[in-house]
Amino acid sequence: QKEVEQNSGPLSVPEGAIASLNCTYSDRGSQSFFWYRQYSGKSPELIMFIYSNGDKEDGRFTAQLNKASQYVSLLIRDSQPSDSATYLCAFLSGGYQKVTFGIGTKLQVIP
């Protein structure tokens, strides 16, 4: 079983719609979860981190964490063409410094 599961996509949504990105993880000891955005040919940039069950909102982005079900999601409201990128979820392995990344979901926002 992979440590992090993400649908590689592409996920296509029309401009203005809500994009929903999902990620599941296998390590029940994980405490910290991250969403990064990576444009083609560029390095990842941090969007959000979340530690507690529930929702965390930052502007158009909402991260959702459900530790019981071992999934974390990212919602992007009012999607813009500039949001088109690959979104990587990541988690910090329980008890370790190591952060494990998913393969990323490619998002395409259609004008």
Add this chain to the structure above:
Amino acid sequence: GAVVSQHPSRVICKSGTSVKIECRSLDFQATTMFWYRQFPKQSLMLMATSNEGSKATYEQGVEKDKFLINHASLTLSTLTVTSAHPEDSSFYICSARRDTSTDTQYFGPGTRLTVL
């Protein structure tokens, strides 16, 4: 903000040469830095964890004698690819952990290495 720089951004070298990549945290001190490699259309693969003042911890399958890591100060870590070969061509990205309480990593812009 949390700014991490890398130098060079792009390097092309001949097979057999060594290449050094620098990673700097510009506005914070980073006791821990990480080196990743990313091949086209693949995810980030952690190569090693670099701790200031101590030896790096390498991931399984990464040759420590080929990928030399030095973390001499709280703001600088270097990765040297020794005797580079075409299969080492990749996108190398460093990250620095700014805050141990959140474990958040901030990435440098990456270095694209092409070995001819």
